[in-house]
Amino acid sequence: MSSTNQNHKLCMIPGPVEFHEDVLDAMSTLSTSHVSPAFIPIFGESIELLRKVVLTAKGQPFVVAGSGTLGWDMVASNLVEPNEDVLVLNSGYFGDSFTTCLETYGGKVTQVKAPIGDKPSLQEISEMLKTKFFKVITITHVDTSTGVLSDVKSIAQRVKEQSPNTLVIVDGVCSVGVEEIRMDEWGLDLVMTASQKALGVPPGLSIVIASERAIETFKKRKTPVKSYYASWANWLPIMNAYEARKGAYFATPPVQLIYALNTSLKQITSVPLEKRFEQHKKVSKFVKDAIEELGLKMLPKSRDIAANGMTAVYYPESLTAVDLLPKVASNNIVIAGGLLKTIASKYFRIGHMGISVTEPDRKHIQDTVSALKISLKDLGYSANL
Amino acid sequence: MSSTNQNHKLCMIPGPVEFHEDVLDAMSTLSTSHVSPAFIPIFGESIELLRKVVLTAKGQPFVVAGSGTLGWDMVASNLVEPNEDVLVLNSGYFGDSFTTCLETYGGKVTQVKAPIGDKPSLQEISEMLKTKFFKVITITHVDTSTGVLSDVKSIAQRVKEQSPNTLVIVDGVCSVGVEEIRMDEWGLDLVMTASQKALGVPPGLSIVIASERAIETFKKRKTPVKSYYASWANWLPIMNAYEARKGAYFATPPVQLIYALNTSLKQITSVPLEKRFEQHKKVSKFVKDAIEELGLKMLPKSRDIAANGMTAVYYPESLTAVDLLPKVASNNIVIAGGLLKTIASKYFRIGHMGISVTEPDRKHIQDTVSALKISLKDLGYSANL
Numbered sequence: 001m002s003s004t005n006q007n008h009k010l011c012m013i014p015g016p017v018e019f020h021e022d023v024l025d026a027m028s029t030l031s032t033s034h035v036s037p038a039f040i041p042i043f044g045e046s047i048e049l050l051r052k053v054v055l056t057a058k059g060q061p062f063v064v065a066g067s068g069t070l071g072w073d074m075v076a077s078n079l080v081e082p083n084e085d086v087l088v089l090n091s092g093y094f095g096d097s098f099t100t101c102l103e104t105y106g107g108k109v110t111q112v113k114a115p116i117g118d119k120p121s122l123q124e125i126s127e128m129l130k131t132k133f134f135k136v137i138t139i140t141h142v143d144t145s146t147g148v149l150s151d152v153k154s155i156a157q158r159v160k161e162q163s164p165n166t167l168v169i170v171d172g173v174c175s176v177g178v179e180e181i182r183m184d185e186w187g188l189d190l191v192m193t194a195s196q197k198a199l200g201v202p203p204g205l206s207i208v209i210a211s212e213r214a215i216e217t218f219k220k221r222k223t224p225v226k227s228y229y230a231s232w233a234n235w236l237p238i239m240n241a242y243e244a245r246k247g248a249y250f251a252t253p254p255v256q257l258i259y260a261l262n263t264s265l266k267q268i269t270s271v272p273l274e275k276r277f278e279q280h281k282k283v284s285k286f287v288k289d290a291i292e293e294l295g296l297k298m299l300p301k302s303r304d305i306a307a308n309g310m311t312a313v314y315y316p317e318s319l320t321a322v323d324l325l326p327k328v329a330s331n332n333i334v335i336a337g338g339l340l341k342t343i344a345s346k347y348f349r350i351g352h353m354g355i356s357v358t359e360p361d362r363k364h365i366q367d368t369v370s371a372l373k374i375s376l377k378d379l380g381y382s383a384n385l
Numbered sequence: 386m387s388s389t390n391q392n393h394k395l396c397m398i399p400g401p402v403e404f405h406e407d408v409l410d411a412m413s414t415l416s417t418s419h420v421s422p423a424f425i426p427i428f429g430e431s432i433e434l435l436r437k438v439v440l441t442a443k444g445q446p447f448v449v450a451g452s453g454t455l456g457w458d459m460v461a462s463n464l465v466e467p468n469e470d471v472l473v474l475n476s477g478y479f480g481d482s483f484t485t486c487l488e489t490y491g492g493k494v495t496q497v498k499a500p501i502g503d504k505p506s507l508q509e510i511s512e513m514l515k516t517k518f519f520k521v522i523t524i525t526h527v528d529t530s531t532g533v534l535s536d537v538k539s540i541a542q543r544v545k546e547q548s549p550n551t552l553v554i555v556d557g558v559c560s561v562g563v564e565e566i567r568m569d570e571w572g573l574d575l576v577m578t579a580s581q582k583a584l585g586v587p588p589g590l591s592i593v594i595a596s597e598r599a600i601e602t603f604k605k606r607k608t609p610v611k612s613y614y615a616s617w618a619n620w621l622p623i624m625n626a627y628e629a630r631k632g633a634y635f636a637t638p639p640v641q642l643i644y645a646l647n648t649s650l651k652q653i654t655s656v657p658l659e660k661r662f663e664q665h666k667k668v669s670k671f672v673k674d675a676i677e678e679l680g681l682k683m684l685p686k687s688r689d690i691a692a693n694g695m696t697a698v699y700y701p702e703s704l705t706a707v708d709l710l711p712k713v714a715s716n717n718i719v720i721a722g723g724l725l726k727t728i729a730s731k732y733f734r735i736g737h738m739g740i741s742v743t744e745p746d747r748k749h750i751q752d753t754v755s756a757l758k759i760s761l762k763d764l765g766y767s768a769n770l
Contacts, residue, residue: 009423011416016640018416027641028409031396033719034588038394065589066614067450067636073614101613196637203419204450204589204639227612228486229451229458249724251452252581254589254642255401256412334418339634 012368013336014310014351015197026259035247043242049265056183059209065254066206068173068194072101077227078218082106084135091119092143117301129162136167141175145339147312156186178280178309189214200264200354283357284308290369309353331371397753398721399695399736400582411644420632427647428627434650441568447593450639453558453579455591457486462612463603467491472519476504477528502686514547521552526560530724532697541571563665563694574599585649585739668742669693675754694738716756
């Protein structure tokens with residue numbers, strides 16, 4: 001399959017995103033031993049480069065074969081012991097699922113759950129932090145189901161003031177590489193993501209970066225970790241070995257995906273991150289302006305809590321998913337349906353992350369907006385067109 | 386990177402194996418939504434084709450982003466409840482690790498542990514089955530650390546006779562696609578593998594096929610599954626949906642790896658499996674004959690318990706891993722060191738699975754044996770050369 005395939009429909013969903021040709025080439029790297037002198041430095045360097053993406057000097061990256069979801073198991077099984085209290089800030093589907101995962105491993109979850117399109121307020125969080133000690137607080141930075149953006153910096157600051165011993169966990173699956181994240185400066189204890197979003201690598205890697213404090217917390221556990229595959233006891237020696245440019249074995253790493261990750265991380269870190277954040281903000285504004293000009297309503301209740309890597313939009317009342325998505329696809333653009341169960345059939349989602357944003361010459365964004373306009377018009381939707 | 390790269394060193398370790406050009410091409414499939422009409426039938430068909438590889442009509446395949454190791458978590462968390470008895474047949478490193486995984490989830494493990502190079506005997510297994518009821522028995526079909534092959538058919542038959550309610554679990558990571566496995570005919574309840582061995586797909590997929598009885602056992606659990614990412618409660622609806630050619634979401638599947646799996650499974654199932662088993666036996670005999678002609682000693686105590694997809698060999702006393710492996714690599718062949726901790730520095734391992742076996746025109750096997758002979762000679766080892 002060629003990356004210049006003319007029949008290709010652009011994948012403009014909130015992940016998987018479009019991938020750079022060099023990243024896709026790396027995916028077909030010839031078979032290489034996971035402990036060979038060729039591969040070890042590739043893995044080691046990838047671990048180092050991940051620190052740059054979340055701006056941490058000493059955070060400990062984990063790169064493991066799995067979906068992003070596996071990062072929740074890592075948090076729930078390594079950092080929370082049975083019956084310890086966890087505060088989950090819920091701004092959509094992923095807050096619900098993270099809760100289920102934490103409870104599976106014995107965490108006692110309290111949620112601050114926002115109405116659809118909103119996020120928990122600082123005041124609500126403060127009130128809840130007064131009620132008891134939470135070992136861990138989790139923030140979905142961008143809930144991919146709603147496109148709501150949380151203010152991680154302010155929340156982390158509030159937690160430091162009110163409950164400094166609480167670990168601050170950021171689900172950054174739809175934010176790492178898009179939104180500003182300053183792990184050390186903001187005092188975050190863990191940031192997790194997946195390969196297929198703004199990191200620009202095909203799906204199949206769970207990526208977690210843990211602070212020194214998080215690792216210390218893990219090491220001081222009183223009870224054994226209740227997962228095998230997600231246990232840092234198994235993975236920490238492996239990450240340390242590869243970073244020291246030595247091979248080690250717990251489970252065979254996904255060699256080709258790690259070659260692809262290395263390729264993408266080199267691209268990402270070759271440009272100041274600030275520029276990357278700005279580019280995503282600018283493109284997000286362009287898309288959201290276009291949506292508003294079309295007279296369509298977005299899920300997030302206001303622009304200042306809307307994610308910069310995706311846009312979630314209600315269908316016009318006259319249209320449904322059944323109409324719009326195939327029509328847009330017939331114009332060679334794939335966008336996503338809704339994900340939040342209660343309203344899944346009522347909205348759609350557009351992704352704008354990675355090379356579609358940072359390499360404007362590709363015209364992915366313009367093509368997407370054009371396809372949306374044409375499709376709406378073809379379906380008889382006339383407002384503001 | 387081109388698959389005709391002249392500088393490529395052949396990866397002749399017991400996984401990852403060498404990959405077919407078409408499989409590597411599929412790895413760089415352009416970004417495709419995991420719920421698109423393009424991808425859904427690819428995933429659905431892959432699930433169906435897996436049944437053919439292990440000869441089952443109604444077994445339930447699971448294809449999940451992860452290393453092969455994740456399959457152990459699936460067994461331990463879905464099929465074993467806390468304090469239930471498990472019998473682990475141990476023929477090397479992987480029996481030890483599977484035990485640790487089972488214990489992590491609360492299983493009470495009894496082992497029948499063979500000396501290095503041997504496997505538990507039918508008599509030992511019979512004796513142990515008399516002592517108590519085991520919910521599950523696990524067999525490492527081929528322990529990749531020792532190259533010892535277990536007789537799954539006979540063990541399964543013995544279990545049916547003595548303890549018909551015991552679930553028979555086969556760790557087939559280094560055997561599926563190499564050794565004869567007749568899941569239905571032999572009454573196996575679960576076969577697990579990984580993508581990067583004889584299935585000929587880059588690492589990153591955990592593949593498990595569970596019998597109807599195993600699924601029923603899972604459904605009748607009295608206690609909740611203690612893993613989130615490995616829980617069949619999350620994955621079963623997804624596998625059912627894709628097989629019914631519908632999209633569904635629990636975690637983003639590794640789209641490119643699944644395209645690659647689909648490509649390889651089509652190749653594998655296009656030829657009678659019996660032919661594939663015979664080819665692997667024939668090549669294994671060729672390699673092992675060559676090893677014996679060199680006067681080298683193999684780990685398995687006899688030919689009839691030696692795996693057909695790999696060969697584990699003691700270094701001549703005058704040589705060590707430090708000498709031989711880089712020398713072989715300088716002859717463009719990568720072989721593997723030892724893995725069993727107590728004797729890791731004393732032996733090496735050669736993989737012979739997949740296209741290196743089924744496509745003899747590639748001359749991978751001859752090149753490997755030649756490189757080994759030349760390297761030994763260069764290092765001054767003269768016996769029988």
